[in-house]
Every structure is written in C-alpha cells, then in structure tokens.
Amino acid sequence: SQQGEEDPQALSIQEGENATMNCSYKTSINNLQWYRQNSGRGLVHLILIRSNEREKHSGRLRVTLDTSKKSSSLLITASRAADTASYFCAPGDSSYKLIFGSGTRLLVRP
Amino acid sequence: GAVVSQHPSWVICKSGTSVKIECRSLDFQATTMFWYRQFPKQSLMLMATSNEGSKATYEQGVEKDKFLINHASLTLSTLTVTSAHPEDSSFYICSATGPGNQPQHFGDGTRLSIL
Numbered sequence: 753s754q755q756g757e758e759d760p761q762a763l764s765i766q767e768g769e770n771a772t773m774n775c776s777y778k779t780s781i782n783n784l785q786w787y788r789q790n791s792g793r794g795l796v797h798l799i800l801i802r803s804n805e806r807e808k809h810s811g812r813l814r815v816t817l818d819t820s821k822k823s824s825s826l827l828i829t830a831s832r833a834a835d836t837a838s839y840f841c842a843p844g845d846s847s848y849k850l851i852f853g854s855g856t857r858l859l860v861r862p
Numbered sequence: 863g864a865v866v867s868q869h870p871s872w873v874i875c876k877s878g879t880s881v882k883i884e885c886r887s888l889d890f891q892a893t894t895m896f897w898y899r900q901f902p903k904q905s906l907m908l909m910a911t912s913n914e915g916s917k918a919t920y921e922q923g924v925e926k927d928k929f930l931i932n933h934a935s936l937t938l939s940t941l942t943v944t945s946a947h948p949e950d951s952s953f954y955i956c957s958a959t960g961p962g963n964q965p966q967h968f969g970d971g972t973r974l975s976i977l
Binding site: 785852 | 971
C-alpha cells in the first residue's frame with residue numbers, strides 16, 4: 753500500500769462556499785478512498801472511486817480521479833460548519849491496507 | 863451502514879498497568895481488522911493488521927510483545943497494551959473490513975492516558 757499526499761494542508765472557507773482538496777499518489781491503484789475525521793473521533797468513510805472511474809458523486813461530494821496524473825480531488829459544495837474536519841485520501845490496492853497521509857484540515861466559518 | 867464499536871472510549875491508568883481495548887463489528891463479519899495510533903495533530907499510523915483466526919501482522923517498529931492483538935472471532939478484535947508507560951499515551955483507533963476490497967469502517971477511538 754502507499755500513502756496519499758493531501759493538499760492543501762489546511763483550508764479555511766466561509767459557509768456556503770465550495771471546498772476543494774487534492775490527493776496525489778505514486779504508483780498504480782485499484783481504487784482511492786476519501787475519509788473524514790472529526791476532532792477526537794474515528795474516521796468516517798465518504799466515498800470510494802475505482803481506478804476505471806473518472807468521477808463519482810455522493811450528495812454534496814464530488815470526487816474525481818485522474819490515473820494518468822495519479823491524482824484525485826474531493827469537492828464539497830455548499831459547505832456547512834458541520835463539514836469542519838480533517839479529510840484523508842487513501843490509495844487502495846489488493847492488500848486491503850490503507851496508509852494515511854497528514855490530511856487536509858478544513859475549517860468552515862459560520 | 864456498517865457499524866464498528868470500540869470500547870472503552872477513554873481510559874486513564876497508572877504506569878505499569880495493562881489495558882485492553884475492544885473493537886467489535888456490530889452488523890457485518892469483519893474478516894480483517896486494523897489497529898491505528900494517532901498522536902495529536904498527526905495522521906493515523908497503522909500498527910497492525912489482524913485476520914480472524916490468525917496471528918496479527920505488525921508494521922515495522924511496532925513491538926508485538928507490547929501491543930498484543932487477538933482476533934478470535936469475525937466480530938471481535940482486542941488490543942492489549944501491556945505494562946503501559948506514559949509514552950504509550952495516545953489515541954488508538956480500530957477499523958474493520960469484510961471480504962473483498964471494501965471500505966474500512968472505523969471505531970470512535972480510545973483515548974489512553976498513562977500517568
């Protein structure tokens with residue numbers, strides 16, 4: 753398994769704005785997952801995109817995957833204060849193991 | 863959705879005590895469970911992977927005699943921190959996944975403080 757690198761490290765936006773965070777990885781993958789962690793809690797699985805998919809939606813979340821650039825992006829539309837959390841990407845392969853990077857700390861200001 | 867319960871959520875104990883943390887999958891069979899450790903403002907560090915009925919696989923640098931992992935059933939894994947010391951104080955999180963390349967479902971973590 754490999755670690756994804758999230759960018760930016762921190763992001764502060766106003767409620768109602770969109771938030772975009774990016775993830776880069778180094779070698780080929782089977783899928784890529786995005787997780788959210790609220791302060792002092794475990795991680796919550798947000799979305800899984802497979803290597804043969806380019807875009808996936810789930811509610812206010814939109815994930816894209818560009819395997820040629822080895823990158824993914826997570827877009828949260830119409831952000832809410834409750835979206836304040838750390839967001840992690842996790843490139844997945846057949847080993848089931850996930851290695852987490854430092855994440856993007858998102859602050860949504862009311 | 864899949865639910866993973868982790869217990870206790872918070873424990874404070876004296877140095878030298880052994881502490882057991884439980885991780886249960888409540889509504890699915892967890893063929894694989896993972897244990898992570900997280901220091902403040904840092905990412906999760908994978909400690910070990912456990913498959914039901916077999917010995918855990920520890921990541922490099924993790925002492926297997928210090929962190930005992932048991933995964934005796936498809937719904938329960940335990941992590942025992944033996945003879946805990948203040949440097950073992952951390953946030954420990956478990957996750958579980960079923961057969962196939964499924965997402966990991968996480969417990970809410972255990973905050974361990976060793977005095």
